Amino acid sequence: AHYNLGMIASMKKWVKFARDEYTTALWRTPNNPLLRYAVGSLHSLNYNYQGAIKSFESVLKSEPRFLYIHKVLGDAYQKQKNLDQAVEAYQQYLQHIPEDASVRIVLGIVYEQQGKQDNAIAEYKQSIAINPDNPLACNQLAWIYAEQETQLDEALELAQKASSLSPSPGIIDT
Secondary structure, three states, rough: HHHHHHHHHHHHOOOOHHHHHHHHHHOOOOOHHHHHHHHHHHHHHHHHHOOOOOOOHHHHHHOOOOOHHHHHHHHHHOOOOOOHHHHHHHHHHHOOOOHHHHHHHHHHHHHHHHHHHHHHHHHHHHHHHOOOOOOOHHHHHHHHHHHHHHHHHHHHHHHHHHHHHOOOOOHHHO
16 A cells, blocks of 8 residues: 555655655565665656665665666666666666667667767667667667768668658757
């Protein structure tokens, strides 16, 4: 019941109430991985990424089969600018769920932040292979090609496709 109340409160962004309910639930079941995941999510909602990382890592210790934790850990590491750890977490997630095109895009963005353009290109290409109509993957790959001044015909095709799929300012500028 405390877990459910905490979930409802966190959806409403009633952070203090959610934290109180999760604290009570943790007192009763301290090793519950779903509860620790919920606490980590609440920390993320509150921009406390260090607390989120601590909670998510505790989930992995108690339940290593909870694969989604690698993705949310990657997100928390990325927000803290711990890019090497973000890459490692995303790669661990993709080892088990390689068809997640959105995580491949995020990993590509992290690689770009690290200056690893070839790795970013590989991730964007894999994302497009999984979901050819993803405007963000098409746009990101077009942008890299344009910046490198290579494969400009393909860059233009990708940019036009992205723009037709999602005419948002961040895509139209490409």
